[in-house]
Amino acid sequence: QKLVRNLTPGDIVGQVMLARDALGDWAQTEEAGRRISNIVLMGMGEPLYNTDSVMDAMRLVSDGDGIAIGRRKITLSTSGVVPDIRRVGAELGLSLAISLHAVNDELRNRLVPINRKYPIAELMDAVRGYPGLTTSRRVTWEYVMLKGVNDSDADARTLLRLMEGIPSKVNLIPFNPWPGSEFECSDPARIESFLAILHRAGTVATIRKTRGQDILA
Numbered sequence: 001q002k003l004v005r006n007l008t009p010g011d012i013v014g015q016v017m018l019a020r021d022a023l024g025d026w027a028q029t030e031e032a033g034r035r036i037s038n039i040v041l042m043g044m045g046e047p048l049y050n051t052d053s054v055m056d057a058m059r060l061v062s063d064g065d066g067i068a069i070g071r072r073k074i075t076l077s078t079s080g081v082v083p084d085i086r087r088v089g090a091e092l093g094l095s096l097a098i099s100l101h102a103v104n105d106e107l108r109n110r111l112v113p114i115n116r117k118y119p120i121a122e123l124m125d126a127v128r129g130y131p132g133l134t135t136s137r138r139v140t141w142e143y144v145m146l147k148g149v150n151d152s153d154a155d156a157r158t159l160l161r162l163m164e165g166i167p168s169k170v171n172l173i174p175f176n177p178w179p180g181s182e183f184e185c186s187d188p189a190r191i192e193s194f195l196a197i198l199h200r201a202g203t204v205a206t207i208r209k210t211r212g213q214d215i216l217a
Contacts, residue, residue, distance in 0.1 A: 012057035048081035097140040103158040145186035156197040169204035
């Protein structure tokens with residue numbers, strides 16, 4: 001889809017406010033509970049192609065006199081805009097998720113074209129330098145499972161080598177095919193084998209529950 005315009009900070013904060021309205025999330029005290037506890041910036045464009053607006057919006061969302069959702073409960077998901085990964089970490093300290101999907105540059109250039117500008121080695125260096133990473137605050141690696149493309153045992157072992165020294169958790173995402181797609185979802189047994197390799201190495205990893213297949217999402 002062609003770019004129409006970037007969202008403004010007001011557009012972004014407005015979505016949070018609309019969700020609060022829809023859920024009746026206007027508790028006045030912590031004891032009453034909050035229905036919206038976490039925010040993920042994902043799925044509607046690359047946040048770090050609109051960094052200034054995203055950061056201004058999250059300052060409002062996280063401010064104690066604003067919506068007051070803690071910055072550690074806000075996750076920014078990026079395909080790997082390396083210079084702004086460092087900036088977000090230094091200025092806001094949001095939680096970080098990376099859409100990785102491949103463990104070598106040749107394949108990632110095809111699946112995630114921004115890799116041609118910021119290859120895997122540069123991305124990993126930026127993530128290693130992200131402030132505040134600990135075993136209780138890990139980077140999330142998003143990894144879509146494509147049959148015969150990126151789902152081998154060797155791929156799993158390479159992924160472990162790439163993440164070495166980085167507090168990490170891996171989110172394995174079954175691919176939702178659509179008519180005419182060049183890719184297929186990995187078989188369930190193959191996904192489980194990939195997961196088992198990560199687990200045996202002591203890596204926190206899960207398989208995302210599939211949603212949206214009925215609407216070709």
